[in-house]
Amino acid sequence: MIAAAPAHPSRATATPVRPRGGRVAGPLRCDEAGRELDFSGMGRPWQLLDRPAEYDAVRKALTNGDTGGVILVGAAGVGKTTLARMVTEVLSEPVRWVACTASSQAIPLGAFAPWIAASASRDPLASLHSARENVLAQPDTVIGVDDAHLLDNLSATLVHQIAVDHGAHIVATARTGESLPDAVTSLWKDSYVERIELAPLTKTECVALVEAVLGGTLEGLSADVMWESSGGNPLFLRNLVEGGVEAGTLTDVNGVWQLRGPTAVPSGLVELLDERLSRVGAAVLEVLETLAVHDPLDIDILSELVGAAAVDAAEATGLVRITSHNGVVDVRFSHPLLGEVVRCRVGTAAARIRRGRLVETLQDRDASTPAHRIRLARLCVDSDRPLDIALLIDAAKDAVSLANLPLGELLARAASERGGGLRAAELLSRALLWQGRPQDADEILARFDPDRLDPLQLVQWGVVRASLRFWSLGDVDHAGDLVEMLRARVDYPALRLTVDAAAAAMAVHENHLAEGIEAAERVIADPDSPRQAVDFAAFALGLALPVAGRGADFAPIAARSRVQQKSTDGIIRLMVRYGDVLALTTIGDLDLAEQRATEYREFSSAGQFVGWAIARIADGVVATYRGRFREAITAFEQALAALNAESSLPWKLPARLLLARAYAALGEVEQAERVLGDAEEHSGPHMALHEPQRMIARAWLAGAEHSAHSAVELARKAADLAHSAGQYAMEAEALHHATRFGDRTLAARLTTVAGRVQGPVAAIYARHAAAVAAADPCALAAVSGEFEAAGLLLSAADAQAQTVPIYDHAGQRRPSAKATARMMALVARCDGAGTPAITAAAHPLPITEREREIAALIGRGLSNRAIAERLCVSVRTVEGHIYRACIKLDASDREQLAELI
Structure with missing residues (x-):
């Protein structure tokens, strides 16, 4: 349930708004309902994005003698009043603002009451004349009418007369979905004023606005959810941000803001929407409260529950919208935050009864798709109807397959607590494992005695437990013992294939590539392999074949995974997709790799954050190889923030190693050092596969420190390490880096290894090395x-x-x-x-590589002794290099030398 967060008690700080052209408008302290805005909970004041096109159109309408003004029409909170006041604040003409309210609407000329002389208050005609004379007392006055849909008929008539007589320019705002007085409607129908529809913000504008306020990057997946939830409405977006910060669900993780868990709706927004809901009538409210327990709903189901007339009435208010997708017509809230507010109005007991009615309606319908099963299961969990354990387990399996881990955890836990047995426990354990809670996952599985499990149950239990012991806890020995126990006790061929596939993935990570590839290919080739075995084998090959130089061989496996509609584990399937991108990158097909990476990052729920992070790592891989390092850094940093968990997830390692390379390529040495330091938490035999990449990252760091000799040495060590494990693509890449760092001796070796690597890139590496050798x-x-x-x-x-x-x-x-x-x-x-x-070519200096390296270390603040210890030479040797470099560059001391470098 979404909680309503209390409003901040303090007053808002006036925030200057800068319209187009650089002029600063007056302070804005109120929202469209006239309430004080409070920014005290935010790191920076809430800001407003320019709407240059609309700003210019409104100003032109108010300064052009050919038009009587403008009326801005849009949803509540879209920024109508803000834009109108931004324009009028910079006008030289006097502005009279008329504030319309529900209470003033009940009084004739209520909106203009401040301008009516006391002597004229009892005579309608006299009141009308008095209001007109006083409001137009100054020449060239602009009349501002806020919330024109709340004008009483006499006030609307006065506004109409002023526009018709060209007595003043009019700037009015009106809310969509509300009935307007005829006199106001005729203003634009008869072309007395211009009508401008104020659209919601685009996704790009929403992200820019939120990032400006938060002072940091907004995680891409969170941005998608927030934009969808707010519908681009600035007021809704603001309340979503402030509520999330206040509730602790919108948090800063290493400079990346991410939204997790339920969203708190601030009381200010609740009041605004409650006021709207109080006027919709019982039939429409029945539609909204039914929709609140499950949004969206099939229009036929909703009509069956509340009546078609009520659904039509709700659509007419603009509070719900009808959408059609793949032949299914759904009803959903016009803004998801509206649904949260309605849910706050529905009591717990009433909501359980409504869910129960919906369960009764849905349970006899088709439940053959994951979406239907998940919907029904979620409704059952919090309804007043008996629970179907089998349905809960199937829905939990669907959620895990879709990589929605929090939802999978919710449904699996409900099934487990109600006697779901090992099937529910295994699903719950997997959902916890991928969310970075391996200890909790292991405790759940430890409750089962393997001696009392049949072979199928034993494999279900043992593969998950071996996986979490291996990857998340780094307990290679225990994981190996579990695999051997499964092999000893399981004779059924299909089950043995599942065990073999899991073991192959572990062998690959231990850098036993030949063993892992052979076992995984055997599983893939067997027509009797169950889906779980195929998933694990494809996962193993997706990591092994690209680095082994067989990236092209992974193409049919990736294609098989893409057409497969369902996976036993959504995260494993996403890892296979990562392998697809990696394979295409290693063979040099960067265009297709980028296309695949784009296809693979389509996620719709914040619960899919782990899968989204893996997809972002794939984005970063392609960007790194293309040389788009800022883009790569953004992708990796967002992925690492999304993977933040109680226990660090092993998928952070490949992201960190490439991130360190990206930072080093841009010369950001301290950032590269930080990332490589963080990467040390994932080391050991269970992550040996990535050691050549770790060494390559260190080589790039050395290069960024102007230590070309060390960079070459580290790259060659990475090549030797890769060769010993059969990582021939990594060997070729490491040799290529060494050649770029200045090694002229690698042409023959690269030519040899290029013959073992699929794709054209390794051959280009070899030609490059030959050209360097020949100068x-x-x-x-x-x-x-x-x-x-x-x-x-x-x-x-x-x-x-x-x-x-x-x-x-x-x-x-x-x-x-x-x-x-x-x-x-x-x-x-x-x-x-x-x-x-590049440094040597762009800034040729008459100094040696060692002298350049020492000068760079001086620039980083190291003493001569620290430099000597780092380079394993004597202090006198360091001093000699500094002296000679200073002579060559006419530098008076070590500080000047560092500045020159």
Whole structure:
């Protein structure tokens, strides 16, 4: 149930609003209902986005003699009054604001009461004349009418007369879904004023507004949910943000704001919507309260419960909307937050009865789809009807398959607490495991005695427990014992295949690639393999084949997973999709990799945050290889924030290793060091697969520290480590990095390993290494073009950069300048990234690599002794390098030397 959060007691701080053109409008302290706005709970004041097109249109209508003014029409909270006041604040003409309320509507000329002389108050004609004379006492007056739908008939007549007689310009606001006096409607129908529909904010505008207020990045999945919930309504959005911050469901995780759990609706918004609900009538309220227990509802089901006439009446109010999708016509709230407010009005007992009625209506209908089963199960859990344990288990399985982990946990726990046995416990354990609560998951499974389980139950129990012991707890030995126990006690072939597939995935992570690939391919090839076995085998191969240099071989497995409508575990299926993106990246098909990554990040629920994070990691992989490092950093940081849990999820490791590379490429050494330090929490035999990538990240960090020698050494170590495990694609990539860092000896080795790697990229690596070895600028320029065509832009920049010193040494200034210009153009497309080759080409200095490295360490604040310890040399050696570098660069001391570097 959504709780109504109390309003802040303090008054709002006046916030200047800057309209288009740089002029500062007056302070805005009230919302459209005239209530004080309070920003005290936010890190920054609530701001308002410019609406330049609408702002200009309103101002033109109020300053143009050809029109009588403008009426702004839109939903409550969309910003009508705010925009109108922004414009009128900067006008030189006097402005008279008429505030309309429900109470003033009951009084003739109630809206204009402040302008009626006391002597004229009893005579309607005299009152009308008095109000007109006084409100137009100053020439060129602008009349502002807020909430014109609440004008009484006589006030509406006066506004109409003023517009017809061109007595003043009119700026009015009116709320959609409300009946208007005929005199107001005729204003735009007869073209006396211009009518402007004020649309909700776009998703981009909503995200920009929220991020400006919060002072940080808004997680993409949370942005989707908030935009959908607010419907782009600025007032609803603001209340959603403030309520979430106050309730602690909208929190900052390492600079990324994310929405989790129920949303608190602040009392200010409850009051605003309650006022609207109080006037809708009993029939419409019946529709809304029925819809509140499940939104959306099939129109036929809702009509059966409350009557078609009531549904039509509710649609006419604008409080609900009718949508059609795949032949199904649904009724849903016009704004999800409206549903939360209605739910607050419905008591617990009444809501249980309504859910029970809905269960009775739905239970005899088709429940063959996951959506229907989940809907029915959720209603059953909180209804007054008896629970169907089998339905709860099936719905929990559906939720886990859809990667909606909190929902899967809710339904599985309900089934488990009501005697659901091992099937419910296994689902609950998996939902907890993927949410970063492995200890809780293990405790649930530990309650079962494996000696009392039949073979099917034993595999259900043992595979999940072995998985959580292996990946989440790093207990490789215990996980291995569980696998061996399953193999010893399970003879049925299909069940053995499931155990073999899980074991293959573990072998891959232990970096026993040949063993893991062979076992997983055997499972995939067996026509009798059950779905769970195929899922685990595809997961293993999605990580193993790309790094082994067989990325193209994963294509049919990925295709099989895409067409498969259902998976036993939604997170495993998403990991397979990640493997698809990884495979396409390693073979050099970056366009298709990016297309797949985009397809795979379509999620609709905040409960799917783990799957969304995995999809964002896939986005980051492609962006990193393309050289779009800022984009990659955003993707990885958002993914890491989404994966924040009680126990750190192992999927953080590959994201962190590539994130460190992205930061290092941009020269942000401290950030790269931080991320690599964080990555140490995931180390050990269960994560050995990623060790070559860890070494490559360290090589890039060394490169960012201007230590080209160390960068080459670390890249070569990564290549050796990858080769020993059969990670030939990683070996080729590591050798390529070493070549970019300045190693001229790797052409033969790269040529050999390129023959073992599918796709064209490794062959380009080999040609690059050969060009570096030959110091051939023409060959380097040609291979730079190949890298650019493949989408590997920073590799292209490096290859071009390596031509510059060759041209300089030969005294060929024109080709050197041309090569430098092309290099810089490529670097600009990589967010201004830097590498040792680019630094040397762009800023050629007459110092050695060691002297440059020491100067860079000085710039980071290290003492001579600290530098000596870091480089494993004597302090006197460091001092000698500093002295020689200062002489070459005419620097007077170490500080000047660091500044020059």
